[in-house]
Amino acid sequence: NFYAKKIISESLFTSSLDDNRANINNQYFGNYNNIFKIGKKISLKTNIYYLNDKIISTQNATNINYINDQNIATSDNLNIEKKPTLYKGDLELKVNTSNKSLLQYKLNIFQENITTPTIGIKNNSINFQTDLSSKNFYFKNNLLFTQKLSENKALQLSFIQSTNSTPQEFLINPSILNSTTSKDKQISNFKKNYLFAYASLLGSSKKTRYNITIGGIINSNPFNSSLTNIDSQTIINNSQNDITFNQKSLYLFNSISVLLGNIKLTPSFKINLGSQNLLNNLGSTISKKENITFEPNLSFKYKVNDISAIISSINYNVNPLSEEHSFSNPILVNNRVLQTNTPSLELQKALNFSTFYIINNLYKQFQLNVGLNYNQNKGNFFSNVDIQNNNTFINYFYLNENSNNLNLNFLIEKYMPNLESTIRFKSNYTISNYKNIVNNSELRNNENKLFSSEIFMKTAFDIIINFENVFQYNQNISQSNNNQNLKNYLINNTFKIIIKPSKKWFVLFLSDYFIPNTTNKSEDYLFLDTTLRYKPKNKIFDFSLVAKNILNKNTFTQIQTSDYSISTFQNNLLSRCIMMNITYNF
Secondary structure, three states, rough: OOOOOOOOOOOOOOOOHHHHHOOOEEEEEEEEHHHHHHHHOEEEEEEEEEEOEEEEEEEEEEEEEEEOOEEEEEEEEEEEEEEEEEEEEEEEEEEEEOEEEEEEEEEEEEEEEEEEEEEEEEEEEEEEEHHHHHEEEEEEEEEEEEEEEEEOOEEEEEEEEEEEEEEEEEEEEEEOOOOOOOEEEEEEEEEEEEEEEEEEEEEEOOOEEEEEEEEEEEEEEEEEEEEEEEEOOOEOOOOOOOEEEEEEEEEEEEEEEEEOOOOEEEEEEEEEEEEEEEEEEEOOOOEEEEEEEEEEEEEEEEEEEEEEEEEEEEEEEEEEEOOOHOOOOEEEEOOOOEEEEEEOOOEEEEEEEEEEEEEEEEEOOOEEEEEEEEEEEEEEEEEEEOOOOOOEEEEEEEEEEEEEEEEEEEEEEHHHOOOOEEEEHHHEEEEEEEEEOOOOOOEEEEEEEEEEEEEEEEEEOOOOOOEEEEEEEEEEEEEEEEOOOOEEEEEEEEEEEEOOOOEEEEEEEEEEEEEEEOOOOOOOOEEEEEEEEEOOOOOOEEEEEEEEOOOOOOOOEEEEOOOEEEEEEEOOOOEEEEEEEEEEEO
């Protein structure tokens, strides 16, 4: 709610591997926090945070797009250097204004600066350079006053004010729109000013609790952008945006929880009077929309016994759509993608149902979770994607259509005394249905199925050696209009040998084995690590010797499928290294 959007894409460094393998960086980090007691009624908590980093990554992204009985292959080879700097400060003040009242004030402020120069080759033939500069300034005040009216009643008053600005400048050479020019500059600046105030009456009795809240929100989102040809110092036609997207709402929320034996029933509702307006400052056109909405919700909890319960809820929510789709003229968001929108002030209606059965027996060290979650959204922004060899054009447009998601999850964990081991099995199955348009096709109905499972086992032998193993299997299948399925299957197994000859010594041997795509087993990865740690009796010092990536694997590949493409992403890794760590505790 408080953060402005970044429209131009930041370079991502995502990997199935942990940062100890994939993050090649040079970081300076500092953090200081303290709590001050000022008299008997005042306390002050402070925090200061600083981060400076330089992240280096070599990436190869290949996409095979299956569109209208044609295959369009694209690739990007990138050498990226990302330099973020972050300054952050937090303050929290608490004042007991009386024996029955408390005043709390919180201040959050940060400034983030990121520069990302990139050298790349597009489709193995076109050399290009980009330079992205992103800034992010955030300031938030939060004032909360609580007055105890009686033993079972309290009144809370809150006021929140925040501002967030995210200016960005993106340079690309050569231009992706005009091969005769050398360089383009994309400017984007989103800002969010947010005001939120509410008053809540809270109360309880032996079998009931209630919350009555009246609140109001004012949300202003000015945005401007332009795409300029640097050679001619001219703005490219129809590339300017200068808009202000405003949202206001006044709402009443009421919730009551009732205990009926082993049953806890919590009905609630929200009545919202909202207005939206979208002002185009270039064309002086204004779009307005006002709505009154009613949002009922119900949650149910049945306590089967002291260790198990059934929890269910059904929620109906009506929300305005995100401001990131409020501009209409194109923005260059990376080295090949231009994004536009067809703005709309319609509301999204969301229905969510969930139910869970939970057992948590600490005495027998047994845990069981079985759950189902279903959500349906009516009305949303869908994508119209036009994929070409060198460029991709995406337009987001509103449709009053349904998209839905069904999620089933299961977890069981048990300590087996006879085996002196803990065994855990968990799985997750998700089916998503959504719509889009690809390369001037008809509106497509898409289905994505994602299945993941994990088997975990850890021994607790009363000897110096123990073992731990985690086996993971992931399956992703996407389909559009009952056409050919696009599939991927991934396997990962992590095995540890843990040796503790004494309280002073600890030895770990670890192996990580990955198959990113089981249909092509020639691409598999085995990582070996070892750790030796010594902790003296006084526990002031701690010494460790760590060997990482002993087999010296240089790259790692990930594969993802969508309704129209199979994407292969490869990034470089930290090479073989040995590290000596010395820790001093005081």
